[in-house]
Amino acid sequence: MAAADSLPSAGLPFDGLKVVDFSWVVVGPSIAKHFADHGATAVRVETPAPMDTLRVAMPFKDGAPGPNRSHFFGEFNTSKYGVTLDLKTQAGVDVAHRLLAWADVFIEAFTPGTVDRLGIGYEKARSLNPSIIMVSTCLMGQTGPLAGLGGFGYHAASMAGFYEVTGWRDLPPDGPWLAYTDTIAPHFLSAAVMAALDHRRRTGQGQRIDASQLEIALHFLSPQTLDSRVNGRTVTRDGNRSPTAAPQGAYPCLGDDRWCCIAVENDDQWQGLRQAMDDPAWARNERFLTTEGRLSHHDEIDRNLSLWTSDKDERQVMELLQAKRVPAGVVQRSSDLLRDPQLAHRGFFRNLEHTEIGSVPYSGPQYRIQGYDSGPRFAAPAMGQHNEYVLKELLGMSDDEIADAVVGGALG
Amino acid sequence: MLSPYTVLDLTDDRGELAAMILGDLGADVIKVEPPQGSTSRRMAPFLPHGPELERSLHYFAFNRNKRGITLDLSGDAGRRALLRLTERSDFVIESARPREMSGLGLGFEGLRRANSRIVYVAITPFGQDGPYADLASSDLTVAAMAGPMSVQGDPGRAPVRVSAPQVWLHAGAEAAVGALTAHARMLCTGEAQFVDVSAQTVMVWTTLNAAAAYAIQGHDFNRSGPFSQTRGVTLQIVYDCADGYVTFMPDAKTLETVVRWCVEDGLAPESWLEDEDWMSYTLNHLHGKPVTHPLEEVMVPINRYVLTRTKNQLLEMAISEGISIAPVYTVEELTRFRQLEERGYWLTAPLPGERQVQAPGLFARMSETPMQVRCWPPRLGEHNADVLGGMLGYSPAEIEAACGRAGEASNGRGG
Numbered sequence: 001m002a003a004a005d006s007l008p009s010a011g012l013p014f015d016g017l018k019v020v021d022f023s024w025v026v027v028g029p030s031i032a033k034h035f036a037d038h039g040a041t042a043v044r045v046e047t048p049a050p051m052d053t054l055r056v057a058m059p060f061k062d063g064a065p066g067p068n069r070s071h072f073f074g075e076f077n078t079s080k081y082g083v084t085l086d087l088k089t090q091a092g093v094d095v096a097h098r099l100l101a102w103a104d105v106f107i108e109a110f111t112p113g114t115v116d117r118l119g120i121g122y123e124k125a126r127s128l129n130p131s132i133i134m135v136s137t138c139l140m141g142q143t144g145p146l147a148g149l150g151g152f153g154y155h156a157a158s159m160a161g162f163y164e165v166t167g168w169r170d171l172p173p174d175g176p177w178l179a180y181t182d183t184i185a186p187h188f189l190s191a192a193v194m195a196a197l198d199h200r201r202r203t204g205q206g207q208r209i210d211a212s213q214l215e216i217a218l219h220f221l222s223p224q225t226l227d228s229r230v231n232g233r234t235v236t237r238d239g240n241r242s243p244t245a246a247p248q249g250a251y252p253c254l255g256d257d258r259w260c261c262i263a264v265e266n267d268d269q270w271q272g273l274r275q276a277m278d279d280p281a282w283a284r285n286e287r288f289l290t291t292e293g294r295l296s297h298h299d300e301i302d303r304n305l306s307l308w309t310s311d312k313d314e315r316q317v318m319e320l321l322q323a324k325r326v327p328a329g330v331v332q333r334s335s336d337l338l339r340d341p342q343l344a345h346r347g348f349f350r351n352l353e354h355t356e357i358g359s360v361p362y363s364g365p366q367y368r369i370q371g372y373d374s375g376p377r378f379a380a381p382a383m384g385q386h387n388e389y390v391l392k393e394l395l396g397m398s399d400d401e402i403a404d405a406v407v408g409g410a411l412g
Numbered sequence: 413m414l415s416p417y418t419v420l421d422l423t424d425d426r427g428e429l430a431a432m433i434l435g436d437l438g439a440d441v442i443k444v445e446p447p448q449g450s451t452s453r454r455m456a457p458f459l460p461h462g463p464e465l466e467r468s469l470h471y472f473a474f475n476r477n478k479r480g481i482t483l484d485l486s487g488d489a490g491r492r493a494l495l496r497l498t499e500r501s502d503f504v505i506e507s508a509r510p511r512e513m514s515g516l517g518l519g520f521e522g523l524r525r526a527n528s529r530i531v532y533v534a535i536t537p538f539g540q541d542g543p544y545a546d547l548a549s550s551d552l553t554v555a556a557m558a559g560p561m562s563v564q565g566d567p568g569r570a571p572v573r574v575s576a577p578q579v580w581l582h583a584g585a586e587a588a589v590g591a592l593t594a595h596a597r598m599l600c601t602g603e604a605q606f607v608d609v610s611a612q613t614v615m616v617w618t619t620l621n622a623a624a625a626y627a628i629q630g631h632d633f634n635r636s637g638p639f640s641q642t643r644g645v646t647l648q649i650v651y652d653c654a655d656g657y658v659t660f661m662p663d664a665k666t667l668e669t670v671v672r673w674c675v676e677d678g679l680a681p682e683s684w685l686e687d688e689d690w691m692s693y694t695l696n697h698l699h700g701k702p703v704t705h706p707l708e709e710v711m712v713p714i715n716r717y718v719l720t721r722t723k724n725q726l727l728e729m730a731i732s733e734g735i736s737i738a739p740v741y742t743v744e745e746l747t748r749f750r751q752l753e754e755r756g757y758w759l760t761a762p763l764p765g766e767r768q769v770q771a772p773g774l775f776a777r778m779s780e781t782p783m784q785v786r787c788w789p790p791r792l793g794e795h796n797a798d799v800l801g802g803m804l805g806y807s808p809a810e811i812e813a814a815c816g817r818a819g820e821a822s823n824g825r826g827g
Contacts, residue, residue: 014596034589034593058629059625059633060628062628071621075620141755148731149731151736158739159741160746161742163650166564166574166575167637168566173740174637175564175638175649176574177620183618183620187582187585187588187589188433191589192437194596195437196778197596198414199780207779208778209776209778209779210779214752215772215776219473219581221576222772223457227457227743229747230767231460234742236742237572239570239572239575240572242552248550248552252570257634263550327547327552329552329554329557331556331561332556332559333626334559334626337616337623341542341543342539345539348613360628363624366613366616367533367589367607367613369593369605369607370605370606370607372597
């Protein structure tokens with residue numbers, strides 16, 4: 001089959017690599033997607049109940065919910081084949097074992113201990129496939145008194161310190177958008193799996209990777225953690241301000257909820273901002289000539305600067321400031337990103353054909369490698385879309401074996 | 413794991429995490445700084461005392477597992493030394509402005525002549541070319557242009573970034589992914605690779621489900637403060653508790669349990685236990701099915717209940733019930749969080765001036781090839797003799813010519 005391929009795997013760096021993704025939500029699926037988009041044959045294993053949370057999360061095509069209509073699921077499961085397995089049946093576990101014997105990389109994100117109870121733990125996987133690389137990702141790691149704490153990325157973001165530092169001092173924390181730590185862990189874990197694969201290529205040795213999303217995410221607040229330990233300072237949320245540069249913020253522009261961000265990081269940029277505004281009287285204040293002065297009069301500067309921006313289009317503000325080499329950027333929403341000329345130049349969004357929601361845009365790679373076009377190669381699977389393909393073509397099961405598996409309830 | 417490989421890290425504060433990740437994974441990383449030091453050495457927060465260029469905790473956070481040298485790339489001797497090092501390296505990572513390195517003869521084309529299998533990774537705000545490639549930028553403006561700010565913050569106020577800078581950390585971490593992906597490709601093709609990392613596109617992915625949302629559902633997501641809007645119903649995520657805040661999604665088993673707690677404390681009538689199927693209560697909203705108690709009514713006793721418990725009490729209760737409630741911790745509280753202590757996460761690191769600090773630990777546990785911190789961040793030019801003498805056989809005079817005098821020279825990042 002593989003008829004859905006819009007970009008063949010041949011020539012991509014992970015062509016021939018086999019990944020089985022028993023995980024869900026964002027972190028595990030992101031790692032599998034990384035390899036799949038770059039050529040690996042990846043099988044996403046799902047259970048119909050409980051369904052992957054992303055399948056019931058917005059955005060849905062045309063606003064109509066449905067397990068195969070969520071683009072949240074779609075974005076994080078491109079280039080994968082989808083199979084449903086009921087791991088509460090022996091027949092389902094038997095198919096899982098075939099997948100473990102088949103795979104080079106095995107990804108799971110269950111609560112610690114669950115894979116052993118299901119009969120697909122590391123010891124079992126290694127007995128079936130001695131050089132397998134297994135990644136276990138969860139909030140707190142496989143060990144420790146709180147290993148059993150389940151939850152999503154917003155829980156980890158809350159515990160890792162990111163809620164405390166996102167929002168306004170006089171309001172409860174707003175927190176970053178959704179499951180923020182889920183956007184951090186995949187960088188580190190995709191790198192770790194590639195390093196483990198390179199080690200295996202040279203030595204034949206596989207291994208298990210125990211990853212705590214909390215422990216990974218703390219690196220993104222590392223200077224602040226060190227500051228707390230060394231200087232006793234505890235960072236908190238402060239809108240868009242910086243402790244070391246001013247003015248800095250999102251300033252209101254013409255239209256409904258339109259904003260341009262401005263970040264003056266040194267005295268030269270302050271002079272640039274003054275020139276861009278035609279040096280109004282308020283800006284000639286000598287107290288504003290130094291960073292210290294601007295930091296201590298930030299409110300006053302913001303009031304005046306907001307008046308200057310508020311009767312201008314946000315693109316006009318950005319262009320006026322950029323002409324003077326002042327960092328400025330408009331706050332873009334999805335509708336802006338979809339027509340952003342820089343993203344278009346990089347071919348970032350690309351349409352893929354999905355069995356149920358048709359041709360819609362998908363986000364592209366975070367980096368480009370010169371001379372080759374990575375994925376996403378084809379749209380995410382509908383629930384159980386590749387059951388037959390996976391069992392027959394990838395696992396090489398005979399028609400009789402497949403019939404027995406189905407009768408045994410393997411596919412749920 | 414990556415011990416056979418050598419990485420030349422030419423990045424400044426806009427990419428230093430990339431090579432640190434490769435170093436944690438075992439690569440031999442040589443950090444190459446201009447004689448006046450990386451920009452990150454001048455970034456807050458600082459140690460209270462110490463030599464000017466050795467006091468930055470920002471620098472300290474992202475430069476472990478690296479040896480450090482200085483090279484004066486404005487001079488022939490420095491450029492020649494970089495080419496010689498490139499011959500013996502597998503990866504080069506830089507975060508200069510587009511065309512800046514090629515202007516020195518040290519761009520991809522220049523380095524691949526020195527090493528036909530080099531993996532060259534360039535980190536920039538928007539990519540190497542295109543209409544925005546030369547924009548002046550900062551953490552804030554890239555976060556704005558990439559989308560996450562549009563959905564972060566209170567709806568009645570301006571959009572917000574994460575107050576601690578995140579953009580160059582995401583870009584750096586993903587550059588490590590790009591480096592290893594390109595290395596895998598180099599193994600297939602035998603040819604040098606160029607990886608063009610755009611911080612903007614990296615940050616677009618931090619919007620998770622929001623990037624293409626407009627094309628899917630016909631409207632953008634909006635800022636909703638401490639509420640979630642992904643389930644088709646607006647759900648409160650952040651709650652005031654007795655000593656700060658906690659987060660949870662009032663959904664499924666968590667909702668069922670918290671409603672039971674409310675009943676046990678007399679904050680909600682006993683009948684509530686039977687009035688609803690709390691397991692599917694929020695899904696019923698998504699599917700437009702009727703409920704007995706509207707969401708606003710349900711949230712009143714829940715908010716009152718949470719106010720009577722501390723964040724750690726609620727965490728312990730959640731664990732014993734098998735549900736998910738998370739404290740909103742500060743970085744200070746995290747230094748005392750027992751899960752991290754008992755996993756031995758923190759590592760004792762020597763700071764300049766005989767001090768020690770507990771620093772963030774290794775990012776994963778590998779069963780067969782454990783990661784380790786082999787060295788802590790280098791002083792400026794600490795390994796000039798070690799690297800240039802040891803690897804290239806340079807004499808002391810040649811080393812000085814190539815490295816320049818530490819603390820001097822001038823070619824910082826402009827614009």
